[in-house]
Amino acid sequence: MLTPAQRDIVKSTVPLLETGGEALTTHFYGLLFRDHPEVRPLFNQAHQASGDQPRALAHGVLMYARHIDELQALGPLVQQIVQKHAALQVLPEHYPLVGDSLLRAIREVLGPEIATDAVIDAWAAAYGMLADLLIGAEAAVYDQKAAAPGGWRGARPFRVARKQRESAEITSFYLEPVDRGPLLDFEPGQYLGLRLVVDGQEIRRNYSLSAAPNGHYYRISVKRAEGGVASNHLHDVVQVGDVLEVFPPAGDFRLADSHRPIALISGGVGITPTLAMLDAVLASPGDRPVYFIHCARNAEVHAFRADVDALAARHARLRVFYCYEQHDEDEGDGAPHAIGRIDRERLAAWLPADRDLDAYFLGPKPFMAQVRRDLRALGVPDAQARYEFFGPAAALE
Ligand SMILES: Cc1cc2nc3c(=O)[nH]c(=O)nc-3n(C[C@H](O)[C@H](O)[C@H](O)COP(=O)(O)OP(=O)(O)OC[C@H]3O[C@@H](n4cnc5c(N)ncnc54)[C@H](O)[C@@H]3O)c2cc1C
Ligand code: HEM
Structure with a gap:
């Protein structure tokens, strides 16, 4: 339990963390992977290299x-961390390892003058409190997923039943449980965790579910990342019939309970969760209007166009708009609705005049920052503009 004096010490380190937080967490990860290499597979090393993960942890x-x-003010952040941890199977036994490296990093980065025994003790108590909070919340998520119909705990083997090329760089994988048992439902917008072994090294990655729940299979759709370990392995090595280890669906990017018009706005492979959302909204009764806006570099890399166009042909309430960065007029069929990047004028023209709508968006970070700014400028309330990151959470401002 934290004493009042220890609370004061923790609070007094805020200005220090604001200026040096990232240096601290970068040092922390160095120590963690050196002293406790068993946790390394949980972390995506590309997120370490880009600094995104140290920044996300520093923010936390x-x-x-x-x-x-x-601490109740932290509710949404805690939920976000819990969902990310659950999808990668962070377990109680990992917490002391992280705590050990964090305290050591605080000691080494701040130096003996600032990081006195009292400071370290205060942070040890504070870390213990936060760890207990997260461990408890994660245990509840794991228990709930294990107890739900079709649910499970930890990794479950799934067979690749079908592999489908969706564009020059995106391929879908249809995954069926090897045990042929029932399949846990999920909320459109959620993602799976995969545990892969590539060249003898274990790695874990998240992939959004790109089709609504159907009780038979999960579908994920993976973009080949240049030099990417998991995506190239999935594209080139994993074949129909192969078995993958899958953690239960998780994530807090979900459709809100609402009847307002809905805008699904995606860039590149960010289309995946919006497809599951689109399926779900169109399957629901009523005539809720749906605006599906997708941006791609060009027609070659535009995935799922035929599928979305077929839905638009069947559902009058679905309006579809495509924006390509480049398009050759000679290509004939498949012209987009706009050429260039998404901007405020285009969104203003494509979205309904009454901006009281629910927007869900995902794509590369600069795209997301732009969409966020534009939606705000067009009068869509922040609370109705929801988004997800395909990596560590980051500020969009
Ligand atoms: C919630 C969530 C949902 C997601 N959903 C999807 C989805 O539906 N579809 C999808 O395709 N992806 C999705 N992702 C992204 C996915 O999890 C992977 O991050 C992505 O597939 C890249 O993984 P990789 O192993 O292929 O690449 P990585 O090996 O992680 O590399 C990524 C990039 O970083 C570069 N890189 C790697 N290491 C370094 C280094 N040390 N220094 C500099 N550069 C480096 C690589 O060359 C590559 O370009 C999602 C992520 C999250 C968090
Ligand atoms: C009190 C302790 C902890 C805090 C405050 C914390 C906080 C965070 C935060 C803020 C994120 C980013 C969330 C996001 O991007 O949305 C994150 C991600 C993550 N955390 Fe933790 N965490 C803690 C403990 C742990 C432990 C014990 C482990 C297991 C070793 C762990 C493993 C991970 C992993 C693997 C990710 C995703 C990393 C990636 O994207 O590569 N965390 N955590």
Whole structure:
């Protein structure tokens, strides 16, 4: 339990973390992977190299220190961390390892003058409190998924039943449980965790479910990332009939309970969760209007166009708009609705005049930042503009 004096010490380190938080977490990850290599497979090393993951953790720690007196204010952040942890199977036994490296990093980065025994003790108590909170919340998620119909705990083997090329760089994988048992439903927008072994090394990655729940299979759709370990392995090595280890669906990017018109706005492979959302909304009764806006570099890399066009032909309430960065007029069929990048004028023209709508968007970070700014400028309330990151969460401002 934290004493009032320890709370004060933790709060007093906020300004220090604000300026040096990232250096601290970068050092922390160095120590963690050196001293506890068994946790390395859980982390995507590309997120370490880009600095995104240290930044996300620094943000988490900072928010925590700031709100140490009112932890309920952290609710949404805690839920986001819990979902990410659950999808990668962070377990209680991992927490002491992370705590050990974090305290050591604080000691080494701040130096003996600032990181006195009292400071370290305060942070040890604070970390213990936060760890207990997360362990408890994660245990509840694991228990709930294990107990639900078709649910399971940890990794479950799934066979690749079908592999489907969707564009020059995106391929879908249809996954059926090897045990042929029932399949846990999920919320459109959620994602799976995969545990793969590539060249003898274990790695874990998340992939959004790109088709609504159907009780038979899960579908994920993977973009080949240049030099990417998991995506190239999936594209080139994994074949129909192969078995993959899958963690249960998780994630807090979900459709809100609402009857407002809905805008699904995606860039590139960010289309995947919006497809599951699209399926779900169109399957629901009523005539809720849907605006599906997709941006791609060009027609070659535009995935699922035929599928979405077929839905638009069947559902009058679905309006579809495509925006390509480049398009050759000579290509004939398949012209987009706009050429160039998405911008405020295009969104203004494509979305309904009454901006009281629910928007869901996902794509590369600059795309997301632009969409967020434009939706705000067009009068879509922030609380109705929801998004997900295909990597560590980051500020969009
Ligand atoms: C919630 C969520 C949902 C997702 N859904 C999808 C989805 O539906 N479809 C999809 O395709 N992806 C999705 N992703 C992304 C996916 O999890 C992987 O990050 C993606 O497939 C890339 O993984 P990889 O192993 O192929 O590449 P990585 O090996 O992780 O590499 C990624 C990139 O970083 C570069 N890189 C790697 N290491 C370094 C280094 N040390 N220094 C510099 N550069 C480096 C690589 O060359 C590559 O270009 C999702 C991610 C999240 C978090
Ligand atoms: C109190 C302790 C912890 C805090 C405050 C914390 C916080 C966070 C935060 C803020 C994120 C980013 C979430 C996002 O991107 O949306 C994250 C991701 C993650 N955490 Fe934790 N975490 C803690 C403990 C742990 C432990 C014990 C492990 C297991 C070794 C772990 C493994 C991970 C992994 C694997 C990710 C995703 C990394 C990636 O994208 O590559 N965390 N955590």
